[in-house]
Amino acid sequence: MWLTALPAISTPVWQGKRQVYLTSLVILGVLHALAILFVSGLVAEFFDSINALEKNTEYTLHHSFIQTALPMILMLPASIVIALLRWAERVSAEHLGQNYIVQVRLKLFRHLMFADLRAAQRFSHGAMALRFVTDLNGLRQWVALGLARLLVMFSTIIVVLVVLAWQQILLMSVVFLSLLIAVSLCTFIGSKLPRAIRSIRKFRARLAATVTDRINTATTVQAYNQEYREIRRVNRQSHSLYDATIKRAYIVGALYASLEATTVLTTALVLIAASQLVIEKHISSADIAAIMTLLGLLLTPLRDMGRIVDYWQQWKISNEKILRFLDSPRRNIKIGKKPSLEGTSTGQISARKISIEGILKISDFEIKAGEHIFLEGKNGTGKTTLLFTLAGILPLNTGQIELDNTPLVSDHNIRVSQKNIALVSPDIGLMRGSLLRNLSYANTHINQTELDSIIRRCNLGDIIERLPRGLDSKLSEGGKNLSLGERKRIMLARALLMNPHLLLLDELDAHLDAHSFKIIEHTLSQFPGTIIEVSHQRKLNLQKSTRHWLLQEQKIHEYNT
Template identity: 25%
Template sequence: MAGLTAGHRPAIAVATLFTLAGSAMGLAQPLVARDIVDAARHGRVLVPLLVLMGLFVAEAVTAAAGRFLLERMGEGVIRTLRHGLVTRLLRLDMREYGRHRTGDLISRVTTDTTVVREAAAQALVDLVSGALVSLGALSLMAWLDPLLLLLVAATVGAAALVVTTLLSGIRAASERTQGAVGDIAADLERVLGALPMVRVHCAEDREAARIGTRIDSAYAAGVHTAKLAAVMSSAVQLAVHGSFLLVLVIGGMRVGGADSLGELVAFLLYASYLVVPLSAVFHAVGLIQRGMGAYERVERALALPIEPDEVVGPADCAGPTGRDDCPGATGPTGSAEPAASDEPAEPAGLVGPAGRGGAAHHTDALTFRNVHFAYHPDRPVLRGVSLSVPRRGQIALVGRSGAGKTTLFSLAARFYEPHTGTVLFDGRPATELTRHACRSRIALVDQNTHIVHGTLWDNLTYADPGADPSEVQRVIQQANLTDLVDRLPGGLSCTLGERGSTLSGGERQRVALARALLTRPALLLLDEPTSHLDALNEAALTRVMHDTARQCALLVIAHRLSTVQNADRIYLLDAGRITATGTHEELLHHSPAYRELADAQTLRGPAT
């Protein structure tokens, strides 16, 4: 709690002063009541009654102000916590998204922080105010009658012992509950994201049963927490009520005169004052334990590694013995030069841009030099890939599924860093540039055409929210979206469904293409751009690609060779290696593997 509220100490201090003032006024009321009882036989009670009424009103006002300040502080703590979580989750290292479920991460921002908010706001209010009132009441009770206070202290101490033994169990049970709630969110996000598949396979009941298991786990953990909380609450109530009865019985037996009757009334009022604040204190302690159980999950999310954006130069990587984990460091000296390998950078006899010598690298928008990469250490994906993409023109990557084509795009976008080898942008190693600088050069249209909830305009201008309307019209025409804009109710202002559910696959793909073209990137990456397009739109896209290649670098992944047969250069990947490179016609004559791909699609180029 101290760490969470570190930036809100002034607000806590002011709120505590208000709470102290309110507590002092509340604690003064039994003393005034004592005077009223003792002065009743003389009929002089008007002034003490007015004083008592004034204390009631003043206590209510100051207590309300103190509670509001503490509640506002608690909301501020959680706002800061949520901002930090969202910022962290949006910048996680890409590998972390594969290790954690999206729904569970979302749950930490929503559900877990809500539990923490209750601890930081409500529990802190009850803890501060309840503790102050209880301490004041106990002090005045000690002044009035030390013997009766010992009886009260004994019963309250017994309750405190019970509470202490239960706290660790409450915290652990709360963490299990929050974990189960996170699993529910993750499973539900999984199902809703694939709802058409679920329904067409009649799997609603099976998925409901799967999520129901998570719900049952949350229920069991919640019941266990409730059981511990119920035992704790009962112990507190028995102790407080028991101490009140002891004071009433033993104090009543000791009453010996009018004066002592007023003192007994005051003592009983203080004992009654202990019921609510002391119960609130014990309840707050339990609530804080539950909140800290949720906060541990939040802390683990905040501790996940993020994607660094600083420049990693030779001073950061190179050392006396070199570091194999540094991006671009491949040899024992930490050099970014290709490591010795028995694999040629280019297939013999088919020399492409990557094999033209050092001068070409300085005119290329993107270069891979002997790049090795693996998502898992024992399963390499890329094995010494070298290729170049000139500043103008169309370069294509073809090959079977799993050959490593999409991984090359991920490295170009710097979602990952190569284990060895070097990626260069405009002749400069990527490690000498920030990720932001690298990504500002590129635009990416991947296989999963991402459409966000919002209007068509929002989706088209996502990368450039302040885009000029004439530029938007330009890309609408380039991506052949005019008919879609005319068809949608409201045109560009039409709200698209979640994940673009109101659009067809081809329409989503063309929207993503238009969004990429709007930024006029230096390098455009297209991953399977025709996978959802009909023949008419595929022909239109081919024209767009041809026009785009005259303005910027274009790197295309394609399974349909018809999409890339007019590319300036085609690289054939197989099992993480480039096995052939050349134009479409050159590869048909020199590469049996390429001919096999072409035969599978009954495509043999213009000659046929």
């Protein structure tokens, strides 16, 4: 049962350093088996000495003390060894789980960072939260608490069964049969879990998506007086999740109950078999005490089988969802040294036979260095998509784009171009963190002189003075503790700190008052590179050669005003 999906796992468990942890867990299982065999031997020795003392009254007090007390004294170091083995097992298991999850998390995040944005938009924030929280936790639980425990438990059982087979094949057969029954019950009952787990995941994802969305749109809810409606929605979704969780609890409870029943049945069968062996004088009553001690120590981990099956079923579903995400399209980015365009003209663009599905048919265009392109078009024609493609965020379907004679984007491939191209768009907002971190996000090597110059040119001084800690003040997610106009000025400053050759502006004038617009207009008039501007309202009046483009019917039309 536990090996059926291993070929399809997102990241193999048995790679690299994890092989050491897996091997150590097997060794710990063997050592644990030897330890409990030693303890059962001490129990047999103790009862043998008691029986001998009852039959032989000529034992001296000193001799009887040694015979009876020594096994009990040795129990103390034996119990310490067993405790240390369990401690080592837990530490090794957590090392295994965390090492595995770090690799999977980085794999997921790397895929997210290079994901095709159009494909990534199919996944809601709630679904992405499930990938990075619930699914990763499901993988960790299986590896650290399921697989690790299974390795130790099976290693222990195999060693004990071998020893039992060597001493009494009948007892070994009874224990082995009971284990087969336990595994069969776990397999049968555990097969009912996936449906329940999928229901829980579905309702949890819906609830997470609802809460995440309402947090971001709380103002909208309050503006339309829909507070109680949203509370009722969350209440319904919470009860659906509650019901699904209870259904899963019935199945897991049945697992635990069946294993408890199997444990009791195994104890009874072993006791009956051992009693028969005593009658036939194959073993002594002291051996029965040792066998029951061994059985108790052996069957205790068996109760964990229910939890292990639960972890396994959750792992399969989590792994399936992660694989589905990893199969989503990625941008083909040629990672390597970023093209250096220093010393050449700044912002000359050449496009040859480019096309963007649903946005732009095969087209050619040239933009001279330092020109200002004013791009217009109806809503939905793809102006923003065109800017994102020029910025190297979205791929072309065909053709090639060059910036200052250096290929940047071509035929489904995107070369790292962000060093020389900066995009200012409402879709590329501010991040949580300090104002300084946001300003220097794309250029972490700026010096104070450059920073002061940009702050002055974008007139950020009033914002910095108003914030309690100046540049070190924390911005909320999306910069929502700032006005829309202030966010635009900060985003422009962030872009200019890159010293780009091409500046792409998407609705930069939106939500700007006349004073802020004039500041930005003055700032951009000093920009030496090429500017492509998308706007439905005001056109920037720059001291540059300006061309007017209209994106219509998937073609670029140039016109004169």
